[in-house]
Amino acid sequence: MDTVNLKRLAKELNLAISTVSRALSDSHEVSSETRERVRALAKKLGFQPNPHASSLRQNKSKTIAVVIPEIENHFFSQVLNGVEAVAQEKGYHVLIYLTHEDYNREKSILQVLRNGRVDGLMISVSNSTGNFEHLESCREAGIPLVSFDRIDENTDIPKIITDDAAISFKATEHLVKNGCRRIAFLSMSDRLSISNLRKSGYLKALEKHGMGKQQLVVECSPDDKQNEQEMRKLLQGKQRPDGVFCSIEKFAINIYEICQELNIAIPQQLKVIGFSNLPAAALLAPPLTAIVQPAYEIGKEASSILFKIIEKKTLLHSEKRIVLPSKLIERKSSRE
Amino acid sequence: MDTVNLKRLAKELNLAISTVSRALSDSHEVSSETRERVRALAKKLGFQPNPHASSLRQNKSKTIAVVIPEIENHFFSQVLNGVEAVAQEKGYHVLIYLTHEDYNREKSILQVLRNGRVDGLMISVSNSTGNFEHLESCREAGIPLVSFDRIDENTDIPKIITDDAAISFKATEHLVKNGCRRIAFLSMSDRLSISNLRKSGYLKALEKHGMGKQQLVVECSPDDKQNEQEMRKLLQGKQRPDGVFCSIEKFAINIYEICQELNIAIPQQLKVIGFSNLPAAALLAPPLTAIVQPAYEIGKEASSILFKIIEKKTLLHSEKRIVLPSKLIERKSSRE
């Protein structure tokens, strides 16, 4: 075969395999003359070291994994973009795994990764994930691990998150100030801390404005169809809310669709606000008031921290829990 | 160390490594009794075979690569979703590489992949890619390869594409029938076949309706800012078009933004049509008439074909060039 490996190069150059290896790894204990000879031939033959051999030998894969619920979601694709930027710079490869909001799939993915395939991984858990033992056991197995956005506050796993409670408070207050008296909160999962933080910001704002009794929390499920039914019911009911806070982008899209269907005017009859990283949010009818998370930065931060762990640098205390600010972009969907 | 490998299992069970290996690989030349003993302990200790060792030994990685220009684009994230579905089913891992529309980056990515890291790869080239030698040399190196959407018709590399010329013809004709007499075409790159096919469909429709002289092709560059400038110039010029055909989603978003900025009314003053896989296209102001490509299916098809090649099945002639139909969804942005 014409497989080009160290042995082949060594043979053609009448050198020992180890010499060739050293020459290619910039070792300074090799004469510049042979180094050039080796490099020239390597280049000519298009030599690429076999990654499995060197991974096996060095016990590192130059690969990280990104485990996310879904990719058709601007938040996660922006995160991935940030991760990839850092990884490419570091000469690392990126494996992508989608859990599709399925806890069991998530568990088995982590299980498979506990074997050296990756040097580290970053994860945002599915909304059906209730416990974090699978993360803990990865960490105990010694795999560098970083979590982001959908995280667990009760572990020592480094986290990159946003100011969910504060921005949700601000968003809810914004609705109140624009005249809403009955605001619904669409929760994505009662298991996720970010969902609960967002809810708590919402509740706190209601209480501050003496509307604690008017709370209206709709717990959504992982089932899209069912959620849409719930929303339809909500908007068709007698006590229809005059404002709705969507804790994830998908819900905002759903609400828009249902309002179109039911002829409910946004913002006149219903004011809408939602977490969203849609670049087209400003172009919707009407433009959507959005809480924009710094997704790309989250990706960059998370992977930077991950690489620090991989490189065995000790993390500063402040690096174990990083909170990045989201932005509230006010647009027509929430204004009088 | 507590690393759990075949050696460890063998030791604890007083068996040879090879026996353990056989037991775990369902070999029938091992007593069912020992097989169970082995499996039990393996499960108990959470044994996961070292992928680098077995990849090295078997000369296959159980990994494929997806090389795409960008991920913050619904078309590509839907494709990735389709790929991941098939890969997960096959027990394969997916590496993701972003070229950011940079030919050189694309070349060096393929270069690095020419070494056994992946069992195959699928690619949609960047819009700055003019020649396809880097693909050819991958194929010559024996790496299973499939291209999709942004492909090269002059090679034998299997392709999954859509009916670009036909659907573009239809879209342009739709604009004509809705009264447009001066239709601009925003081309993403004069190097890409899909861009040229889309353009040809546009031109053909103009000619059919005796508007061949009114062609107005704007060649865009990989530079977003510059493209926006070009579009602004186009819409501010004396001979402002009354219709615009955006060959990619991003351009449609840009056009909407610029129209908002310049107070140009869609569709009254300008009718807009564009390739787009945005789920929110129907919610834009006004709802966007879109050419929707079957992105998820492209991902599934492309990876299915890739796995056929990997498994050394011979491809039917009809599998070497698969054309999937796009859909034209007519909405307000293009109607009187």
Next chain:
DNA sequence: CTGTTAGCGCGTTCAA
């Protein structure tokens, strides 16, 4: 500065 040797963990001979 270069060569020899050993071994990473696994799968696959060949022997018993």
Next chain:
DNA sequence: TTGAACGCGCTAACAG
């Protein structure tokens, strides 16, 4: 049915 031995391609320790 099991065990011993080898080698995938590479890096690193040790020798010269």
